[in-house]
Amino acid sequence: MFLVTGATGNVGAELVRALAESGERVRAVSRSGRSEGLPAGVEAVAGDLNRPETVRAALDGVRGLFLMPGYGGQRQILADARTAGVRRVVLLSGLSAGTGDRDNAVAGYLLDAEDAVRDSGLAWTFVHPTSFMTNALRLADQIRDGDTVRVPFPDARTTDIDPYDIAQVALRALLSDEFAGRVLEVTGPEALLPADRVRIRGAALGRELRAVGLEHEETRAEMGAAGVPKPYVDAFFGFFVDGTLDESVVLPTVELVTGRAPRTFARWARDHMDAFR
Template sequence: MILVLGATGKVGRALVPALLDAGARVRALTRDPARARVDPRAEVVAGDLDVPADLPRLVDGVDKVFVLTSGHGRDGVTREAAIAREAARAGVAHLVKLSTTGVHFGQTDPISLAHAESEEAVRQAGPAWTVLRPGTFMDNRLAWRRSVVEFGTVHAPEDDPVSALVHARDIAAVAALVLTTPGHEGATYPLTGDEALTTGQQVEVLAAALGRPLEFVQEPEAAARERMLSFGWPRSAVDGVFDLKRQSAGNEGVVFDTVRTLLGRPALTFADWARENAHLFR
């Protein structure tokens, strides 16, 4: 039995069916099973990682855990350390932790530091472990949806870094492989797409998928901050994003061949993602 945390998130919603297709039994964690859209073949369980009393029940009878929480900063570290400790007590054999390439590059922004601490908690818990470190998700470009739909524009901060964006489905495919085949224990895998694109190139790819031109607007950091705050983002989260962007400049464009090597096929492209999600931008 494989316990998947974050089963309804960007990676989890692709990972659950991938594991089931591989013949694994899956327990998918969600706060609200009645509203969750989870593959009906999975065992869907309600639970809250912030409630310690829930943890023994969640890992009971589980062999492996995909460790991914929605918390950031200290919240994420606390949740992932707690599930790792409980998994060890329950005799879980393998923990697979979803991290970030920021840790690979030794970045000290709050997001990367929190993941680095969580990685260490997973390594020290006792069970075998594997760490996946994806770069920037293609799904992050859904943040452009509102301005594209309403105004035909994409706003991005000046000096937005070149990025080797990774498709969430590729991350899920690697996670499924690691969780269902031997030989990955003790491995750390950085994950990116096969191509590094500027933000302007990404806008061109999306425009081609939509069949209409898009205006690319580069804005000063202050304006970008205000725009993000207007979406309801906490100021601490906005600060974290810009700290991450500053430290990842020069790193985000690094291409790793891990997806191609492990899966035996090219990584999915941003053009693939744009075509799949074009309906969301119309």
């Protein structure tokens, strides 16, 4: 039995599907405990990662745990996992953890999660993805409304990854001992600017979309208005404006681990066309 947290999210839902397709039994944890869209036979469980007592029973009989980072209950959940006999944990972390910069709020919470996992005594694998292709969904309203799309951080060239590929890597790390004690840095197959991704999305939709870069102060204001706390706004400015994180390098990890090249953004855009219509 495998326990997948964040099971209704971008990565978790793909991982639940991948495990089920591999013939594994899966328990899918989210706060809602939502079961719609999950493959037949998957057990949907309601649990809150900030309240470990709500997750404890779901650890019964579990062999491998896929853990989302940054929740208040993570240390207790890991201790409970050890007690329950869990053998392996795969943590969803991020490329920025590789900077080791605890003063950056995003890298900091990922590093705290990694510390908790290391301290748990469980066999672990950390997955360090670049930015997710699904972040493009944040522009969906603009794309539905017109052909000009305002994009933050217009000069940040990044190797965004399809959460499908993150899940494929996590699947291998859950199913075998081969990746124990390893940090797997995973990227998509190409480095693109935000304007490139807007153009590719346009092509998928049969439209000529045009990106206009936001001034940094506009981006700051919009992130603040969207409720992103200031330390996190600062963290993203650190990555994409001050250049503390280089997400522009394509890495071979997905292909090495899965035997298959990671999916392109054009493929992702075709798969998610309905979200932009």
